[in-house]
Amino acid sequence: MSNLHTVVCVKIVPKPEEVSVAPETLRLDRAGARSEINPPDMNAMELALSLKERHGGRVSIISMGPPFFTPLLRVALAMGADHVYLLSDRAFGGADTLATTYTLAKGIEKLGAVDLIICGEESSDGATGQVPPGLAEWLEWAQLTMVNSLDVDVEQRQARGRREIPGGHEILEVPLPAVVSVQTASNEPRFMDYKIKPWAFAEGRVTVWNQADLAAEAEYIGTPGSPTIVSGLDEAASRERKRIILEGSVSEQVEQLVAVMEQAG
Amino acid sequence: MVKSLYGIDEEINAIWVFLEQDGSALAGVSLELLARGGELAAQLGWRLVGFLPCRRAAGWVEEAFAHGADEVLLAEDPLLEHFTVEAYTQVAYEALWEHKPSIFLLGATPNGRDLAGRLAVRLRTGLNADCTALRVNPAGVLVSEVSGFGGGVLALIEMAHHRPQMATVRPGVFPPGEPDFNRQGTVVRLPVNLTVESVHTRIVERVVGQGVDLTQSPVLVVGGRGVGDNFKMLYELAELLGGEVGATRPPVDEGYIERARQIGQTGVICRPDLAIVCGVSGAFHFTVGIQEAGTVIAINTDPEAPIFAAADYGIVGDVHEVVPALIRELQVTD
Amino acid sequence: MKPNDEPILLDDALWDELITLTGGEAAACYQCGVCTAICPWGLVKEETFSVRTLIRRAQLGLPGGADVLWLCTTCGECEAYCPRGVDIPNVFRALRGVAWQRREAPEGLPSLLWSNYWNDNPWGQPPSQRMQWAQDLELPLFDPAEHEILYYVGSTAAYDKRAQQIARALVKVFRAAGIAFGVLGVHEPPDGAEILDVGHRRYFAEVAEQSAEVFRTHGVTRLVTTSPHSYDVFKQEYGRFYAALQPLHYTQYLAELLSAGRLHFAKPLARKITFHDPCYLARHNDETVAPRQVLAATLDTELLEMENSGAETLCCGGGGGRMWLETAAGERFSDLRLDEALETGAEVLATACPFCLACLEDSVKARGIEQLQVLDIAEIVALTVAS
Ligand SMILES: Cc1cc2nc3c(=O)[nH]c(=O)nc-3n(C[C@H](O)[C@H](O)[C@H](O)COP(=O)(O)OP(=O)(O)OC[C@H]3O[C@@H](n4cnc5c(N)ncnc54)[C@H](O)[C@@H]3O)c2cc1C
Ligand SMILES: Cc1cc2nc3c(=O)[nH]c(=O)nc-3n(C[C@H](O)[C@H](O)[C@H](O)COP(=O)(O)OP(=O)(O)OC[C@H]3O[C@@H](n4cnc5c(N)ncnc54)[C@H](O)[C@@H]3O)c2cc1C
Ligand code: SF4
Numbered sequence: 004m005s006n007l008h009t010v011v012c013v014k015i016v017p018k019p020e021e022v023s024v025a026p027e028t029l030r031l032d033r034a035g036a037r038s039e040i041n042p043p044d045m046n047a048m049e050l051a052l053s054l055k056e057r058h059g060g061r062v063s064i065i066s067m068g069p070p071f072f073t074p075l076l077r078v079a080l081a082m083g084a085d086h087v088y089l090l091s092d093r094a095f096g097g098a099d100t101l102a103t104t105y106t107l108a109k110g111i112e113k114l115g116a117v118d119l120i121i122c123g124e125e126s127s128d129g130a131t132g133q134v135p136p137g138l139a140e141w142l143e144w145a146q147l148t149m150v151n152s153l154d155v156d157v158e159q160r161q162a163r164g165r166r167e168i169p170g171g172h173e174i175l176e177v178p179l180p181a182v183v184s185v186q187t188a189s190n191e192p193r194f195m196d197y198k199i200k201p202w203a204f205a206e207g208r209v210t211v212w213n214q215a216d217l218a219a220e221a222e223y224i225g226t227p228g229s230p231t232i233v234s235g236l237d238e239a240a241s242r243e244r245k246r247i248i249l250e251g252s253v254s255e256q257v258e259q260l261v262a263v264m265e266q267a268g
Numbered sequence: 269m270v271k272s273l274y275g276i277d278e279e280i281n282a283i284w285v286f287l288e289q290d291g292s293a294l295a296g297v298s299l300e301l302l303a304r305g306g307e308l309a310a311q312l313g314w315r316l317v318g319f320l321p322c323r324r325a326a327g328w329v330e331e332a333f334a335h336g337a338d339e340v341l342l343a344e345d346p347l348l349e350h351f352t353v354e355a356y357t358q359v360a361y362e363a364l365w366e367h368k369p370s371i372f373l374l375g376a377t378p379n380g381r382d383l384a385g386r387l388a389v390r391l392r393t394g395l396n397a398d399c400t401a402l403r404v405n406p407a408g409v410l411v412s413e414v415s416g417f418g419g420g421v422l423a424l425i426e427m428a429h430h431r432p433q434m435a436t437v438r439p440g441v442f443p444p445g446e447p448d449f450n451r452q453g454t455v456v457r458l459p460v461n462l463t464v465e466s467v468h469t470r471i472v473e474r475v476v477g478q479g480v481d482l483t484q485s486p487v488l489v490v491g492g493r494g495v496g497d498n499f500k501m502l503y504e505l506a507e508l509l510g511g512e513v514g515a516t517r518p519p520v521d522e523g524y525i526e527r528a529r530q531i532g533q534t535g536v537i538c539r540p541d542l543a544i545v546c547g548v549s550g551a552f553h554f555t556v557g558i559q560e561a562g563t564v565i566a567i568n569t570d571p572e573a574p575i576f577a578a579a580d581y582g583i584v585g586d587v588h589e590v591v592p593a594l595i596r597e598l599q600v601t602d
Numbered sequence: 603m604k605p606n607d608e609p610i611l612l613d614d615a616l617w618d619e620l621i622t623l624t625g626g627e628a629a630a631c632y633q634c635g636v637c638t639a640i641c642p643w644g645l646v647k648e649e650t651f652s653v654r655t656l657i658r659r660a661q662l663g664l665p666g667g668a669d670v671l672w673l674c675t676t677c678g679e680c681e682a683y684c685p686r687g688v689d690i691p692n693v694f695r696a697l698r699g700v701a702w703q704r705r706e707a708p709e710g711l712p713s714l715l716w717s718n719y720w721n722d723n724p725w726g727q728p729p730s731q732r733m734q735w736a737q738d739l740e741l742p743l744f745d746p747a748e749h750e751i752l753y754y755v756g757s758t759a760a761y762d763k764r765a766q767q768i769a770r771a772l773v774k775v776f777r778a779a780g781i782a783f784g785v786l787g788v789h790e791p792p793d794g795a796e797i798l799d800v801g802h803r804r805y806f807a808e809v810a811e812q813s814a815e816v817f818r819t820h821g822v823t824r825l826v827t828t829s830p831h832s833y834d835v836f837k838q839e840y841g842r843f844y845a846a847l848q849p850l851h852y853t854q855y856l857a858e859l860l861s862a863g864r865l866h867f868a869k870p871l872a873r874k875i876t877f878h879d880p881c882y883l884a885r886h887n888d889e890t891v892a893p894r895q896v897l898a899a900t901l902d903t904e905l906l907e908m909e910n911s912g913a914e915t916l917c918c919g920g921g922g923g924r925m926w927l928e929t930a931a932g933e934r935f936s937d938l939r940l941d942e943a944l945e946t947g948a949e950v951l952a953t954a955c956p957f958c959l960a961c962l963e964d965s966v967k968a969r970g971i972e973q974l975q976v977l978d979i980a981e982i983v984a985l986t987v988a989s
């Protein structure tokens with residue numbers, strides 16, 4: 004049995020369609036929103052657990068966020084993860100990607116022997132996709148982003164991943180330890196194992212670390228550690244489909260279509 | 269408060285743009301950024317600088333001048349032939365640290381995001397990620413519009429004290445502008461100190477055109493029963509748009525297209541930026557397969573077809589007329 | 603009991619579980635093979651789908667049967683004929699339960715369970731949009747003091763554009779009859795029927811307990827469902843969590859309103875109609891009368907009957923989780939059903955289930971049949987009620 008230790012970064016997010024911007028204050032209103040595991044992180048979980056099946060070792064979950072994340076993170080234990088580490092402290096609040104990646108990196112350092120970190124492609128709330136490379140930089144590890152499959156050679160300490168590129172794919176290899184991010188929907192996450200679920204939700208290990216536990220420097224965490232500030236917020240025109248019928252002759256319609264398509268990318 | 273390696277008092281009044289290339293051409297988004305960066309630079313009276321790491325520049329410097337760059341910083345090295353995050357981060361870091369520009373813009377491509385994410389941490393600065401609009405205030409502060417929560421919320425992001433002000437910008441949000449090949453600029457060659465050992469990423473293989481992964485295709489052209497057996501035209505359209513072809517269940521049943529391309533509840537669930545849905549009625553088992561799509565365009569002869577309620581833009585018309593006309597139009601614009 | 607020479611035997615725990623799950627059900631089977639002969643898969647598949655062999659595997663505590671295991675639509679036709687009275691669909695569910703533990707469920711089904719977990723519906727739809735189908739209808743939230751019934755819409759009628767028309771039709775009918783009814787809106791809990799059908803009994807029990815709790819806290823007793831699958835699962839499984847629940851399928855409720863003289867029709871329909879009995883009404887719940895009473899009251903002609911009707915109905919192919927699994931062209935039961943419907947000379951093929959509606963309508967389109975329209979009974983009634 005190998006000692007491959009994989010850490011999955013899991014963020015708990017509000018359901019995107021249930022978040023709004025309060026019209027008077029222009030602040031985010033997520034009070035009534037249901038929370039869930041960031042869906043891409045479920046793909047990261049599945050990848051990590053399939054590596055554990057193939058190579059043995061263990062899977063830890065790390066998450067930065069408030070205490071209410073705990074019950075949702077237990078879902079990961081019920082899927083087969085071994086241990087949850089929640090980095091939680093009021094001082095971590097207001098973090099942008101710089102502070103978030105610093106804090107997560109401190110958590111990884113405290114964990115010690117980690118071979119592989121697997122992240123989702125991006126979160127459904129902030130959606131920057133900057134956490135995986137930022138984390139790799141703090142740790143000075145190799146990175147391999149947006150893979151849709153991955154295998155590791157535990158002996159050779161290599162990770163080999165495949166990712167889609169326009170019109171084809173490429174296979175890349177990096178040395179371990181490495182940070183990997185997984186393309187959204189590139190696998191189907193296993194459902195919880197009901198043999199372990201009772202354990203996961205009752206006893207399953209959740210360790211909470213605060214700023215002092217991590218020996219995280221105050222200037223690098225939370226709001227002080229975040230260069231970016233949000234200077235405005237607004238609700239996008241509408242999340243619903245626009246349902247605009249393009250009128251005119253075929254050539255006029257097609258002209259409008261081309262314009263629309265250019266905008267869509 | 270965290271401090272960036274250099275700050276406002278040291279910054280140079282310049283806007284840098286990362287010129288991304290794949291060995292044959294500059295990325296479209298790099299040209300778009302030169303165009304928008306040029307407008308912002310003009311507004312501030314600053315210089316627009318292209319930053320170009322590559323093996324050997326092939327006409328790209330001139331192209332950058334034509335698109336508005338006043339200066340191109342050129343880093344040439346065999347180790348820069350293909351993008352690797354270690355090599356690119358290192359040359360970019362050294363260049364930024366040396367020249368200390370106020371603003372650095374990158375395309376939010378997979379490589380641009382990898383590079384920006386690492387650089388921002390190395391420089392201890394902020395990063396406005398995946399921006400959909402950029403402006404500057406008179407003090408030279410970059411204000412970026414980003415979206416979150418599945419596109420439902422727009423936020424304005426800026427940084428007051430940290431430099432460079434980094435931003436990755438979503439491809440396609442700015443027009444690339446008209447090139448003027450009479451424009452001239454200066455080329456500055458950057459020293460490159462890379463060693464093979466510093467590059468960890470090894471490209472094992474690169475394969476073009478093999479196997480389809482509809483879930484990851486940015487553009488999807490979907491044919492339904494209304495297309496009949498004419499999927500050829502859909503392939504043509506998809507090719508022009510750099511996308512893939514999918515189908516509803518009936519054409520799969522008929523054998524007009526392979527089962528792996530069926531979109532829907534019992535097929536593949538996709539999340540393209542753009543889906544063009546042709547001759548499809550919009551049954552529930554199908555629409556769940558495209559509900560995560562960015563923009564949905566529907567073409568159908570029946571104005572009452574439910575697909576129009578699941579689309580952003582609709583054309584009531586015959587696919588056999590509209591699609592060929594669209595193909596012709598796209599060929600002209602190319 | 604457990605033979606030792608089989609290398610692929612289940613471990614004891616799973617085997618015990620299998621026996622418990624089936625209540626020793628499979629033990630009664632004496633391998634006559636009637637089930638294999640009866641099963642509609644025999645009509646559409648080239649290679650035999652041996653139900654008997656699967657029952658044998660269950661007796662032996664053998665896992666697997668892989669793909670075949672997931673074909674069963676839990677239509678219950680075999681069970682009706684089994685000389686030993688084996689609850690065959692339940693044996694299938696139990697074998698599936700074991701497959702879940704061995705992580706052998708087919709692609710697509712884990713997503714079904716996850717969707718229910720995060721979204722409270724099996725279709726991957728946002729829970730906050732559960733009431734969008736009724737945005738313009740201003741349906742009141744259920745209040746036990748004011749309302750005779752709770753209308754339980756169900757996930758399919760809430761989200762599937764086509765099935766929404768059933769729900770809208772029912773609302774029209776209820777209003778025409780002056781029924782005081784309410785809905786639970788976005789708080790309507792999932793019924794979990796498909797979770798049970800794909801064999802995840804433990805997760806189902808969790809869902810059912812939570813959903814029953816929602817009904818209890820809202821003071822729900824009489825509850826009328828759109829789908830026979832909801833009705834079935836409420837009736838058969840929810841009693842142990844909430845004994846006061848009194849589920850009815852809407853056809854039963856409409857029949858009740860008819861006999862109470864509360865439902866009136868303005869104009870009888872002059873169309874030739876035949877009725878496809880949903881398995882989960884006709885076979886699992888012996889309900890073949892109520893839908894016919896309702897249809898008869900709307901028609902000025904005789905209801906036409908297909909070759910296999912009532913308790914003998916031929917499954918549409920949509921039960922047992924098959925709405926989440928692909929069925930190859932040429933193997934869809936609903937195609938066969940159309941031949942029977944066409945033989946009656948009917949213009950309308952009526953049914954009373956969102957799954958049946960989807961499958962039958964699909965086959966009508968695929969076969970390009972223009973003379974036959976598929977409608978839900980609710981839609982037919984809505985056409986004829988006086989508003
Ligand atoms: C609308 C909006 C726009 C924003 N724009 C910016 C911006 O432009 N620049 C900026 O610096 N910040 C921005 N933020 C803040 C940013 O969301 C937070 O810094 C967040 O903590 C991390 O970024 P992300 O959510 O974008 O993660 P991403 O980088 O998109 O997430 C990728 C993966 O990293 C892992 N991960 C991310 N967060 C955590 C966590 N807390 N715990 C464990 N694993 C995690 C997960 O595996 C996830 O799948 C924005 C926030 C919002 C709501
Ligand atoms: C269990 C189950 C699973 C299923 N899974 C899937 C699935 O995964 N994916 C899937 O797609 N379906 C699935 N279906 C089938 C689904 O219910 C629909 O029948 C199917 O999506 C309809 O395909 P369509 O829109 O191409 O055909 P139709 O519904 O026949 O629609 C054709 C449309 O084309 C239009 N049209 C005709 N001619 C033209 C023309 N010349 N120009 C423009 N428009 C024209 C018509 O107006 C019509 O709206 C499933 C069904 C079941 C029962
Ligand atoms: S019909 Fe009943 S007794 Fe006969 S083989 Fe099937 S399950 Fe066994």
Ligand code: SF4
Nearest residue numbers: 641674675677678680
């Ligand atoms: S329940 Fe129906 S589908 Fe399942 S084995 Fe019996 S007859 Fe066949």
